[in-house]
Amino acid sequence: MAAPVPSLLRQELERLAESDQRIDGRGRWDRREVQLEVDILYNAEGSAKVTWGDTVVYAGVKFELRTPWPDRPTQGSLMCGAELRPVAHRKYEPGPPSPQSIELGRVVDRGIRESGCIDMEALCIVPGEKVWGVMIDIHVLSDGGNIFDACGLAAIAALRTAVVPAERFDVGEDHVLAVKGTPVMASFQRVGGRFVYDPSEDEETGGEERIHITLGDEEHLHSLQKGLKGAFTPAEFAEILEVARTHCGELRELVSSMEGN
Amino acid sequence: MSQGQNGAELRLVTPGSAIGPVSGRRVGTGALIQGDDIIATRVGHVRERHGTVSVDPVASCYMPRSGDLVIGTVIEARSNLWFLDINGPFQALLPMSLAPWKVEFGGTRDHADINDSLLMRVQEVDEVQNVVATMKGIGLRRLAEGAVLTIDVQHIDTLRAEGAALLKRLRDLSDCRLVLADNGRLWADGDAAGIDWLRALLRAVAAAGRSDRFEAILEAHAANAPNQGDA
Amino acid sequence: MMGGYGDVKLLNDDGTRLDGRTVDEMRPVEIKAGILPAAQGSAWVKHGLNVAVVAVYGPMEAHPRKIQRQDRAVLDVRYNMAPFSTSDRIRPGFNRRSREISKVTAEALESVVLLERYPRSKIRVEIEILAAEAGTRCVGITAASVALADAGIPMRDMVVGIASGKIQDTVVLDLDKAEDNYGQADLPMGICPNTGELVFLQMDGDLSIEEYNLATEYNYKAAAEIHEIMVAALKARYDGGEA
Numbered sequence: 001m002a003a004p005v006p007s008l009l010r011q012e013l014e015r016l017a018e019s020d021q022r023i024d025g026r027g028r029w030d031r032r033e034v035q036l037e038v039d040i041l042y043n044a045e046g047s048a049k050v051t052w053g054d055t056v057v058y059a060g061v062k063f064e065l066r067t068p069w070p071d072r073p074t075q076g077s078l079m080c081g082a083e084l085r086p087v088a089h090r091k092y093e094p095g096p097p098s099p100q101s102i103e104l105g106r107v108v109d110r111g112i113r114e115s116g117c118i119d120m121e122a123l124c125i126v127p128g129e130k131v132w133g134v135m136i137d138i139h140v141l142s143d144g145g146n147i148f149d150a151c152g153l154a155a156i157a158a159l160r161t162a163v164v165p166a167e168r169f170d171v172g173e174d175h176v177l178a179v180k181g182t183p184v185m186a187s188f189q190r191v192g193g194r195f196v197y198d199p200s201e202d203e204e205t206g207g208e209e210r211i212h213i214t215l216g217d218e219e220h221l222h223s224l225q226k227g228l229k230g231a232f233t234p235a236e237f238a239e240i241l242e243v244a245r246t247h248c249g250e251l252r253e254l255v256s257s258m259e260g261n
Numbered sequence: 262m263s264q265g266q267n268g269a270e271l272r273l274v275t276p277g278s279a280i281g282p283v284s285g286r287r288v289g290t291g292a293l294i295q296g297d298d299i300i301a302t303r304v305g306h307v308r309e310r311h312g313t314v315s316v317d318p319v320a321s322c323y324m325p326r327s328g329d330l331v332i333g334t335v336i337e338a339r340s341n342l343w344f345l346d347i348n349g350p351f352q353a354l355l356p357m358s359l360a361p362w363k364v365e366f367g368g369t370r371d372h373a374d375i376n377d378s379l380l381m382r383v384q385e386v387d388e389v390q391n392v393v394a395t396m397k398g399i400g401l402r403r404l405a406e407g408a409v410l411t412i413d414v415q416h417i418d419t420l421r422a423e424g425a426a427l428l429k430r431l432r433d434l435s436d437c438r439l440v441l442a443d444n445g446r447l448w449a450d451g452d453a454a455g456i457d458w459l460r461a462l463l464r465a466v467a468a469a470g471r472s473d474r475f476e477a478i479l480e481a482h483a484a485n486a487p488n489q490g491d492a
Numbered sequence: 493m494m495g496g497y498g499d500v501k502l503l504n505d506d507g508t509r510l511d512g513r514t515v516d517e518m519r520p521v522e523i524k525a526g527i528l529p530a531a532q533g534s535a536w537v538k539h540g541l542n543v544a545v546v547a548v549y550g551p552m553e554a555h556p557r558k559i560q561r562q563d564r565a566v567l568d569v570r571y572n573m574a575p576f577s578t579s580d581r582i583r584p585g586f587n588r589r590s591r592e593i594s595k596v597t598a599e600a601l602e603s604v605v606l607l608e609r610y611p612r613s614k615i616r617v618e619i620e621i622l623a624a625e626a627g628t629r630c631v632g633i634t635a636a637s638v639a640l641a642d643a644g645i646p647m648r649d650m651v652v653g654i655a656s657g658k659i660q661d662t663v664v665l666d667l668d669k670a671e672d673n674y675g676q677a678d679l680p681m682g683i684c685p686n687t688g689e690l691v692f693l694q695m696d697g698d699l700s701i702e703e704y705n706l707a708t709e710y711n712y713k714a715a716a717e718i719h720e721i722m723v724a725a726l727k728a729r730y731d732g733g734e735a
Contacts (some may be wrong), residue, residue, distance in 0.1 A: 004334040007376045012408050017455065022671075025461055041623050044576040052505035054529035058622060060576020083584055086570060090549045094570060094616075104683075137575035141545055142530040176663065188707045226633045254394050273730060275723045276604075277686035278639050279647035293606075293648065302606060302646040304726050319730050320644035321549070322532060350551040350613050359609050377666060389562055389611045470526070 008070055009206040010192075017192025022203070029197045029243045032146075034251070036153065038161040038258045040239040040257050046162025047259075052155040053200060054144020059154035060137050061162040061177075068124070068131040076123020076131040078181060080109035082151055089143040103227065107213050108138060108151050108185070110223040111214035115183035118159070122178040125171050127189065134177070145201040152185030157255045178252075181217045182252045186244035195240050197247065213241065215248040271306035271317075276300025278315060280307055319471045323414050325349045325392050327444040329383040332409055333394065335376060338369040345379065348444045350388050353382065358454055359395040361402065378404040380440060380448065400440075407438075408449030412447045427476060434479075435459050436487035439446050454487040500674040502659040509659075510670060518654075518666045518714045523634075525642045532642020535725070540668055541625035542645040544632050546639040550615035565610035569598035570672040570690035571619040578624050593629045594619075600682040600692035601636055606646040613647060620687035627655050633682050633692060638722050642729065650722055651652050651691055652715040655680035663703050663712035679707045683715040 016023055027031070034054030041047035046061030068075055082105035086092045112118070123132040136158060138151045160179045166172040189199035193208040199207060209230025214223040226232075268406070274280060280299040281438075288294055291303040293487070305318040315460060325331070325347060333345030333353055339362075341357040357364045362372045374378055380402055384395040413437050420428045420441055432439050435458055437451030447463075450458050462482045466475055483489075508514060519540030528534035531547035550568075554560040557569070571593040575581050601617065617690030619632040619641065637650040657667040658677040667675060677699045682692025699707065 003334050004376055006378050006409055007374075007377050008404065008407065008409050016457075019453065023460070024464065039577060041543070043578055043623050043731075047576065049277070056528060058574070058576075060574065062576050062581040065576070066583065066585050081575070081584065083574075085411075085529075085572065085618065086549075086621070087528075087547045087572075088619050090532070090552070093555070094568070103307045135575070137581070139574045139620065139622070141547070142528040196615060198728055236669070273727050275726050276553075276619065276647040277648065277684065277688070291646070295648070300648065302648060303644060304641050304730070320642065322644060350610060351553050381597050390613065403619075 001133060005205050013203065013206045015192070017050055017194050022191070022196060022200075024180040024200050024202070028194075029246075031198045031247055032161070032200065034153070034254065036157055036254055036258055038157055038204045044158070045165050048154045048157035050150045050157070050162070051200075052144075052150040052153070054142060055140075055147055055150045056142040056144075057147065057150045057154045058141065058153070058160040060139070061136045061158045062137070063165055064107050064133045064135065065130055065171070066133040067129060068127075072120075073128040074131075074220045075120040077133045078113055078118050078120070078136075079133065080112055080136045080138075080155065081105045082108055082140070084140050084143070084147070086142045088147075092143070101190055104140075104148065104151060105138070107148060107212055107223065107225045108155055111152055111183050111185050112136070112155055112159070112224075114183055115214065116221040117179050117181040117215045117216070119178045119184055123217070124210065125226075128218035130171070134159075134162075140183065143201070145204050146186045146187055146198050149198065152183075152214065153251055153255070156182055157258060158182065160255060168185070182255050183214050183216045183222050183252045184248040184255075185212055185214045186247050188240045188243075190232070195232070195236055197240070211237070211240065213244045215244055217252070219245050219248070271308065272436050273305070274301040274307055274316060274454070275304050276302050280316075281424065284457070285312070287313045289315030291318055314400055321349075321414060323349045323444045325351075325353070325383045325386050325444070327383055327385055330440075331378050331381055331383060331394065331444040332404070332440075332442040332446040332448055333381055335373050335379065338373065338375060340367045340369065343373055344368060345381075345394065345469055347392070347394070348446065349392070351375075351392055353381070353392040353394040355379070355394045355396065356397070359384065359393070359397055361396045366472045373403055378409055378448075380404055404448055407448055407455050408460070408478045410449060410459060411465060412441075412445055413467070414443075415471070416466065416475050417441065417443060417445070419473070427479065428480065431459070434488055436488035447461070500670070502671055502674060503557070503595070503662060509664065509668075513669060515662060515664045515717040516710050516713070518717060519668065521718055521721050523638060523721050525581060525638050525725045526729045531639070531643070533639045533641070533645070535635045535638035535642060537631050537638070539627065539631045539634070541623055541667070542628055542631045543623040544628065544635040545620045545622060546632070546635040547617070548557035548615065548620045548636075548639045548645065550643075550645075551610040551613035552616070554614035554695050555610055559614065563611055565605075565615055566607070567598045567602050567605060567617055567638075568614045569594045569601065569617040569619065570635070571597055571621070571687060573621040573624060573628070576658070577621050593632070596692060596694065597629065597633055597636065600651055603639065603691040604637075604647045604649045604651055604684060605640065606648065609646060615640075616678045626667050626669045627653075627680065629653065630655050630680050634718060634722065638725060641726055649684040649686040650719065651682045651684060652718045653680065653682050653692065654710070654711050654714045658697065658699060658703060658707070663706045663710065665714055671682040677703070677707075679711070681708070681711045681715075683712060685719040686713055688712070
């Protein structure tokens with residue numbers, strides 16, 4: 001059962017917003033500390049661990065051989081899932097995947113898929129017969145707020161450092177997965193009446209609607225999602241889009257720095 | 262370093278560690294007697310006082326006891342009672358008869374609505390952990406203003422020690438009215454500057470992890486407190 | 493795990509194992525406590541190439557009502573393997589093996605946790621296996637014990653998980669993946685270092701009584717070593733704790 005949201009918390013968040021402050025002392029567009037590690041899971045062909053404030057997530061990439069879809073005989077497949085299991089927080093009681101958990105997986109999937117960063121043709125081994133299926137699984141271990149951005153970052157970092165296990169399947173030599181571009185997600189939430197970047201747990205609890213923006217290398221939009229109850233204006237969106245560009249750029253560089261290790 | 266009353270280092274033990282032979286001593290919290298030995302049941306520091314061996318745990322969750330001062334959040338309002346989250350394993354029940362207001366049957370929400378914060382006392386905890394709270398008592402009320410901050414239960418004893426010296430220091434420096442509840446919550450009311458200072462201090466305390474450096478961190482933050490007062 | 497693979501050579505001519513270990517040598521173990529900020533208590537254990545992470549929440553009201561006990565708490569244990577933890581991806585969802593391991597792990601831990609302190613409550617133990625290399629149920633038990641202690645749940649002892657087995661008619665301590673796949677027996681145990689009691693025991697394969705006794709001896713010896721690492725990990729969390 002979710003913990004109650006004290007009215008006093010909402011009052012505090014409004015008061016803080018009026019004087020341009022946030023409950024954890026950050027500036028309106030400041031990001032919490034992010035740490036990224038790659039290649040840390042021995043059974044995964046690609047892996048990443050993201051520590052983002054109090055949020056901790058792992059992403060693992062696995063490959064399988066499969067037959068292509070009949071209407072796309074020269075393309076491989078991509079599947080992206082996220083699990084929000086009870087391990088991640090007291091409020092997540094065991095049971096079937098919650099709508100929140102499902103939304104998380106689908107939003108991250110769209111961000112990766114719609115950017116076209118995975119060359120589906122390059123996953124073809126024998127046209128019409130054999131292709132690679134790429135499977136990314138994201139595992140949230142600690143929800144300290146803004147799991148969306150942490151999951152998005154872990155997913156792309158794991159993909160960009162993944163090695164196709166051709167030798168194990170006897171279809172050639174191992175090679176680095178062809179990933180062009182680094183789509184990165186930036187999330188905003190309305191807290192105390194105005195949007196802030198990278199909501200912490202308290203802000204998510206006491207805040208209102210949220211917006212997730214995935215930007216690619218040319219700063220094109222690749223996916224958008226608005227969640228929870230609330231309404232925003234185009235002007236508000238334009239403002240947060242500007243902020244997204246800066247943060248996505250920085251996080252893109254962070255991922256680049258991990259490659260070639 | 263954790264110091265005992267005479268300045269000696271206290272031993273840190275883990276569950277299952279042997280503390281020593283029973284030798285006619287009794288056991289308090291965090292320890293039990295197993296045959297001829299006393300063993301620890303928690304991670305914590307061994308303390309021996311007046312022939313009783315106990316272990317002060319480094320981490321614990323709040324377990325309500327009769328008489329505790331608690332700040333609760335209303336989860337549910339029924340016709341003649343409220344259920345509140347008090348940061349413990351079970352919700353507390355506040356019956357209409359123990360509220361400070363004249364409540365009509367069915368009119369509970371007129372006095373305390375969902376998500377309201379109430380300052381209460383634990384009236385009774387029975388053997389299967391049913392918790393009944395009361396608001397009959399001096400100072401118990403609905404908290405309409407101010408902020409409710411979170412503080413690890415480990416620090417509550419530290420703040421209350423020696424006539425609540427550290428709590429007084431917090432009050433002076435922040436220039437806020439403070440009520441320290443036993444369930445790991447601190448209510449603060451005053452200027453924004455004071456509340457923000459308190460929040461920054463508690464963030465630093467939480468970031469320091471499991472330690473007994475509350476006082477040291479407090480003094481480190483004293484310099485930028487709103488009210489320097491008599492330092 | 494039995495049968496049919498007798499031709500795979502698991503021991504070198506000098507008696508060492510494929511990874512260079514002697515028959516009574518454990519894989520390296522690393523433990524950290526308090527690594528998940530959202531959890532009340534948590535632990536990370538690396539044992540060989542296995543990685544287990546555990547979060548503990550509670551005590552809290554036991555829901556649904558049917559699992560509640562009036563006289564004590566229940567341990568609600570979930571052992572789960574992440575999809576990327578094994579060589580072939582595991583599809584998320586109900587898994588019979590995981591359900592069985594969850595049950596026996598809960599029963600092991602319930603033997604040491606002082607449950608009577610918290611009637612009508614439950615304590616959640618969430619075991620996540622991030623990488624699997626034989627012996628995951630044992631690593632899960634070890635990590636769960638550390639996480640429970642880290643959360644401040646009172647216990648009369650911690651439980652250490654460790655397994656021995658038999659390969660090429662030789663009893664060996666702490667089977668790795670190849671040895672588990674191609675070996676002749678597997679004996680995982682949950683040992684209480686304080687009292688020496690067993691709270692978890694499973695076995696499959698073929699062991700004579702003498703082999704069982706030797707495997708047990710190896711397990712106890714290793715459990716003492718692992719226990720020291722568990723204690724050190726818990727003490728390290730406390731600022732100024734003893735080394």
